[in-house]
Amino acid sequence: MLPGYESSKLQWFPISGVKKSKGEMLAAFELYKLGEHELPLPPPILDSRYQVPFDIRPELIRTRVEILSWGLRQLQDYKMLPVDSPHVEIEIGGEVLRLDKIESVKKHSNFDNPNNFIDVMLPSEDLYMPPINIRVLDNRSFGYKPLIGVATIKEYGNYRTTYEALKNAVKELKSDSNKLVDIDGATPEETSP
Numbered sequence: 001m002l003p004g005y006e007s008s009k010l011q012w013f014p015i016s017g018v019k020k021s022k023g024e025m026l027a028a029f030e031l032y033k034l035g036e037h038e039l040p041l042p043p044p045i046l047d048s049r050y051q052v053p054f055d056i057r058p059e060l061i062r063t064r065v066e067i068l069s070w071g072l073r074q075l076q077d078y079k080m081l082p083v084d085s086p087h088v089e090i091e092i093g094g095e096v097l098r099l100d101k102i103e104s105v106k107k108h109s110n111f112d113n114p115n116n117f118i119d120v121m122l123p124s125e126d127l128y129m130p131p132i133n134i135r136v137l138d139n140r141s142f143g144y145k146p147l148i149g150v151a152t153i154k155e156y157g158n159y160r161t162t163y164e165a166l167k168n169a170v171k172e173l174k175s176d177s178n179k180l181v182d183i184d185g186a187t188p189e190e191t192s193p
Contacts, residue, residue, distance in 0.1 A: 007028075007030075007053065007055040007056050008028040008029060008030050008056065009028060009056070010026050010027065010028045010056060010058065010127075010128060011026070011027065011028065012024045012025070012026055012127075013025045013026075013027060026128065028056050058123040058124070058125060058128040059123065059124045059125070060121040060122065060123055060124070061121070061122065061123075061124050062119060062120075062121055063119070063120055063121070063122040064117055064118070064119050065092055065117060065118050065119075065120060065122075065132075066115070066116070066117045067090060067097070067115075067116045067117065067118075068114055068115060068116075069088065069099055069111050069114055069116060070110055070111065070114050071102070071109045071110035071111055071114075072086055072088070072102065072105060072109055072136065073109060075105060075136075075148065078138060078146055078148050079146070081140070082106075083105060083138045083148055084104060084105055084106065084138070085101055085102060085103060085104060085105065085138060085139040085140075086101065086102055086105060086136055086137060086138050086139070086148060087099055087100065087101035087102070087136075087137055087139060088134060088135065088136055088137075089134070089135045089137065090116075090118070090132060090133070090134050090135075091132070091133040091134075091135070092118065092120055092122075092130060092131075092132045092133070093120035093121060093122050093130050094120070094130075095118055095120045097116060097117075097118040099111060099113075099116060100112050100113055101139055126155075126160070129155075129156065131152045131153060131154045132152070132153040132156060133150065133151075133152055134150065134151040134152070134153070135147060135149075135150050136148045136149045136150070
């Protein structure tokens, strides 16, 4: 190893298009001056791909992502036909959660099962968190499922919690069960027993 060598850290680099951003690349770069020292060995190859060295690779932890998906509203026509029977796919960390399709958005635009979750391996540091990609597709005749729209959630570290924090929040809610909170922002009022 080179004297004083320290591995570079992964960083996000913007990828620009002609008029707008085209995405980001997570990468680490190292430059070596040739001829002064012996170069470090390249990372190991597995299945014809270089593996990210362990000292650079982010630590992954098993994470449950819970999603409350109420329904879909104000869907615009797609290719001159109304969106009638949509479903949603949520992708995070290479895993895809497919929500139940809404049989008829005109009759009932809410999901039958609004509570969903998916267990994925995600980085422990917020800097390396992959985006949550949400795709809305319509279910049409002959198995045709056009993509109606997409949404990307890039920063969701504020929603991350631990089991202990969740347990404490539930305990606090139970202790305050005799209070009524006005969702319009009024102060809590004691309810009469």
